[in-house]
Amino acid sequence: MITDLASLSSMYLRSLEGVSSPLVNTSPLRLVADQILEMAWAYQKDGEVFLRSDDQVNALASWCYGYGWLDAGSYLGLLSRTDPFSGFAGDIHHSYAEKLREKTFRYQRMLSAASAAVNDAPDASSPLCQSCTTFREIIFRWQMNGDDYLVEGLYASALASFSYGYGWLDSGVRSGIFQIRGDRHLFTA
DSSP states (O other): OBOSHHHHHHHHHHHHHTOBOOSOTTOHHHHHHHHHHHHHHHHHHHHHHHHHTTOHHHHHHHHHHHHHHHHHHHHTTSSBOOOOOOOBOOOOOGGGHHHHHHHHHHHHHHHHHHHHTEEEOSOTTSTTHHHHHHHHHHHHHHHHHHHHHHHHTOHHHHHHHHHHHHHHHHHHHHTTSEEEOSOGGGOOO
């Protein structure tokens, strides 16, 4: 488990630098892989910008969200990488307490609403149908982890969990695992 923002930043950057796609360039799935990787890099850069502007809360959320995209892409076989996100057990400076609390509860609500706003996209006979179940289980597990951290008052760990789960959900929409049937504003895809 990662215990501080500096370690999170460096581990996430190392993960990104080691990622590749095993798919041929002409494959439609390669386009999905490239989009997932593009999103993961964008959130790495956002996290760095947030940290430079002394916004630890949004840096944490950005990197954990990006990790969700990476790990979902890896699970689908679109990206090759080996070190999945294990969670964040650190804290953020007490001067960010109110911002951290607000963002954590907002992400909890948004992830819950977004999870309810998607349908499984693949046909029941498709091998990808099982992926929907796995995605939902992972998203639910990280959402429950976040809820448990909230009960313990561990807001940074809760925000990391909600952000990571949200990355899986958005990646699932982008990759065609899920179809949005509700509020599209809840999704990056």
